[in-house]
Amino acid sequence: MQRKSLDVWVGLFIVIGVAALMFLVLKASNTGSLSFGKTYAITAKFDNIGSLRPQAAVKASGVVIGRVGDISFDDKTYQALVTLNMDEGYNFPKDSSAKILTAGLLGEQYVGIEAGGDEKNLVAGDKIARTQSAAVLEDLINQFIYSKAADGKKE
Numbered sequence: 001m002q003r004k005s006l007d008v009w010v011g012l013f014i015v016i017g018v019a020a021l022m023f024l025v026l027k028a029s030n031t032g033s034l035s036f037g038k039t040y041a042i043t044a045k046f047d048n049i050g051s052l053r054p055q056a057a058v059k060a061s062g063v064v065i066g067r068v069g070d071i072s073f074d075d076k077t078y079q080a081l082v083t084l085n086m087d088e089g090y091n092f093p094k095d096s097s098a099k100i101l102t103a104g105l106l107g108e109q110y111v112g113i114e115a116g117g118d119e120k121n122l123v124a125g126d127k128i129a130r131t132q133s134a135a136v137l138e139d140l141i142n143q144f145i146y147s148k149a150a151d152g153k154k155e
Helices: 002-028 137-154
Strands: 039-046 057-060 063-074 079-087 097-102 109-114 130-132
Touching: 039 063, 039 130, 057 079, 063 109
Parallel strands: 057 109, 097 130
Antiparallel strands: 039 079, 057 063, 063 079, 097 109
16 A cells, blocks of 8 residues: 555656646747737848747737747848738737847847837738847947957057
8 A cells, every 4th residue: 555655646746747847848948828819920021130039929018919930031132031920909000110129138039019100000911111130149249349449449
């Protein structure tokens, strides 16, 4: 009887451990909050997407309003083509802008949407014309170092 009780506790401990591990995997891969509601796809072109990944959040005013769908390279314009799957309940004017932002100093990247003032809204298949690329930390550090080096040469 003692052996069966021990086996039950060990089995329960393993099940809880596997569930905790799955929770961590879903959180780390950013798929824990997938939406299965209806979406519409719009596209945006960026010069540099940094480390933006599919399934990254699309946010407006800090609220998740969609997910990044597909990321590809346009060999005609030499830009990254990002498909944004927007939740159907959220509509934005056609002259809205998109920028790639970072959550925290070294956090994950996401797409931020700023609403424009046009009377017509974006619909499936539309393109966001005004975009701002990701701020790459290495580029910012290089600019700082070169500006400090230039200041040192002036003195």
